[in-house]
Amino acid sequence: MLLAVLFSHTEGNILVERFHGVPTEERLHWxxxxxxxxxxNLKGAKNEELFVASHKSVYIVYTVLGDACIYVVGKDEYDELALAEVLLVIISSMKDVCVKPPTEHRFLNKYGRICLCLDDCLEGVTGELRER
Structure with missing residues (x-):
């Protein structure tokens, strides 16, 4: 199960988030x-360098792209390898939308398109993984 996708600015501001099956009272914790x-962990990290963590039986794969940090959280069939695939699809779509590595300003200017692409990616990827 894919639990969450979250974008934040490198300074910690939440830019966009998508939670699936996570109770509202747990979202602030996440x-x-x-x-x-x-x-x-992302200070000094290279763009698109993948990091993996686990917490309470869930997997987290995350990276930095420009000024945006991207986190993908899942459990069960969404292990670190599946989440890495999801993250690579998201990175590719963000590069297409933003053209250059996203800054906070560029991200906010393209916010609607980014949300649309993110929702399409998540719908496509989760459907693809369910078929396996």
């Missing part, structure tokens, strides 16, 4: 946990 995880 937001703060993911932003702290990125703050601790």
């Amino acid at each position: 937001r703060s946990f993911l932003v702290k995880l990125g703050a601790d």
Whole structure:
């Protein structure tokens, strides 16, 4: 199950998030946990360098792209390999939408298109993985 996709600015501001099957009362915990995880590990990371973590039987794959940190969280069949595939699809679509590595300004200017592409990616990827 794909639990969450979250984009944040490198300084910790949440840019966009999608939660699936995560109770509302747990979302704040996940937001703060993911932003702290990125703050601790993504300083000096190269664009598109993938990082993997696990927490409470879930997997987290995350990276930095320009000024945006991208986190993908899943469990069960969405292990670190499946999440890496999801993240690569998201990265590719963000590069297409933003043309250049996203800054916070560029990300916010293209916010509607980014949300649309993200929703399409997640729908396509989760359907593809369910078929396997």
